[in-house]
Amino acid sequence: MTSTINPETLSGERIEELQQIAGDHMFMHAAQTNDWRGNLKIYVKGDGVWVETADGQRHLDAMAGLWYKSAGYGRTEIADAVYAQMTAIDSAPSGGSTLPQIELAGKVAELYPDHGARSFFVSGGSEAVETAVKMAKKYSILNGKAGAFKVISRRYSYHGGTAMAVSLGGNPAADPMGPLMPGAIHVTNWNSYRLPYAGDPVDVAIKCANEFEEVIKHQGADTVAAMIAEPISAAFGIQVPPAEYWQRLREIADRYNVVLIADEVITGFGRTGEWFAPTNWGVQADITSVAKAITSGYAPLGAAIATKKIADAFVGGPNETFKHLITFGGHPIAAAAALANLNIFERDDLVGNSKRMGAYLYEQLQSLYSHKIVGDVRGGLGLLAAVELVADRGSKTPFPAEAGLAKKLPKLLFDRNIVSFRAGDLISLCPPLSINKGEIDFIVAAIDSALDELESDLGI
Template identity: 40%
Template sequence: KEIKEAIDRQLEALEFFPNYHDGFTVPQIRLADKIAEIAPGDLEVCFFLSSGSESNETALRLARQHHWANGKPHKYKVIARRGSYHGTTLGTASYTGFTSLRECFEPLLPGALFAPQVKCHDCELGCKPETCGLRCLKAVEDLIKWENPDTISAMIMDPLPGSNSGYPPPPAGYLQGIRELCSKYDIFLIFDEVQTGFGKTGKWFACENWGVTPDMMSISKAITSGYLPLGMMVTTKKIASVFNEKPGAEFRSGSTYGGHTVSCAAALANIEIIEKENLVERAAEIGQYLTKKFAELKARHRIVGEVHGMGTLWAIELTADPATNKKLDVDAGTFVRDWCWKHGMILRNNGNILVIAPALIITNEELDKVVEYLDQAIPAAIKHFAL
């Protein structure tokens, strides 16, 4: 109700004004101040957009132009991770780590480099977390050295890998190590917080769970609670200052509807509700509750394998043998999804990974209902496929 009322008030006062040629609206200014207040570290300069894809694209563009302005035009390559997803533009598709989402658009932008995805329970390097010594981190530095750090502009990653990967948490020390590598080799670290921002992980932004601050951060999705489209790229004053040094140095990017006046009003109302109702703290409580509930669920069903998540972002992997992580050769995930939809619960899947991402305002009773649905849908899948 409060968000709708904020939208209505803004429509009456001023429905739109473009944010270029030094033109800004009051909602934009207020929202930029609020984001600077809640963002981690010294991230406080906001660039307004309309979506997560645009936000990631803009961060990559800013990194390139920054190096160019500093006399380093050869720093154009971007490191991403296999199994990552960063958007629908040609640029962000170039740095998305799924072949199926890239191949039909090739050739894509040059300079896309891919490091291993970090899934300790299913390590593509064949390592075990207790003995590997962060081999995945060493692989990133090996890649940087092989490609020549003087050619690498940025590394883009989601601090908590997204639903496509099943929210596997990074091993201890990994994100801190990535931060150190990027600083060492003059590579901008970009965190894609489009999916994980605004309380979803029990912190305002996922990276705060590991105490690591990027050079740039992309945000969208939950910034307006879905009422209207809005995106943002946030960086530091030090980085942004390069674009204010002299006439012609300005960042050469922009979007007519980026930071739409009404969207900014909706975002302000949304953030006010999150703060007033302590929903970030509530997300942390939800995470603790689901940790227990999903552990019990796993014990009840022999095809439930790895369960990963934090706050309100969770993934349950269906496997043929949880002990060995042997994959199912049937699409049980889609069966479970369809069963839940038919019975009144919206569920997403990526193959045999079930994605559970409830709202910040969900109650424990409603969470129990989620588990109840899964307790019925998973045996139905076992019976259907004779597993």
């Protein structure tokens, strides 16, 4: 059986058949089979911010796939680049490389604030995080800290689905996996809506950052290899910190000789209106994990980008070699997709558009405060925003699970042709960076109307 490429040929009967196969034989990621069986959305076409299902429904993808479709759908020049590479040479024999891999390493260094940067290419975000942490540990050993194996991260963060990444992610209770990586230590995460401590937000942010220092002092700086954080935690609800937070993280990392890792799997490549998010705050991380937008999801690729200072420690003899290998890491097909993708970013100024349209989106979302159930509108740094719904705005009390928002809201939005993610108490917004004002207006109007219906359903 071959897959059906031409969506026009998808009959109702064929769709039913596909539903049956999926329902019987597929795991959907992080999803309950009973929630989608028989009703799986099968997408067959995409163009810009729009996607189309097999049964002909057209929706605006307000989540850019899963935080990655930054260049938008239907970019045939990426497909052409992939085809050209695949027909020339799809992969290199062991020990060699290919044109797009080399050119991509050069392009990333050109875009990265430290132009001496060196990239270790992998296949996705979790591998990028694993690679960054292993690199930080080995760097620490090479840098005179032989006993450094501990890594400090933040509660309620998300760093991926593999064992080490789950250990660093701050919510292991989400799916208990038994003992996690030894040496994973968690500190308080930044939360702009429900400040973790009383006080002025900037002081509280600095206090949160200082928790990294307290752990380092308590554990002993010689035992700590790295500290890792997402510049804006999407998993924790699009939490944009004040500039002082990352500036303080940088100071602590420098003072104690600890590697600072920015997990930019979501924020990297323009999402925040800068190529890399810490630039917004005048900060440079030592290692940056990226994935998603590097190819806009046209092919799976990730990277751990090391500054020259870090990377140079690995240039020497056998002892300095970074003995880390991922067979398909930086696959030439994916590298070709990344180059064509980043070419679109530069040609169409998608990073500038992210800044401009991000400001517009954030401004338009403010109108939603007319709904009593809107507790907080977050964002303001590029095209990453969230609307948090609460049962009581004054006390910021969340809706009880029985209110059923987690199921109701995605449906209300879908009925208004918006694809959202994890809509529930929180409507996250992460549209393609190519979005325009009219499309943003469409999203905001759809949310407005969905909230009207939700409020009347809840009797508010």
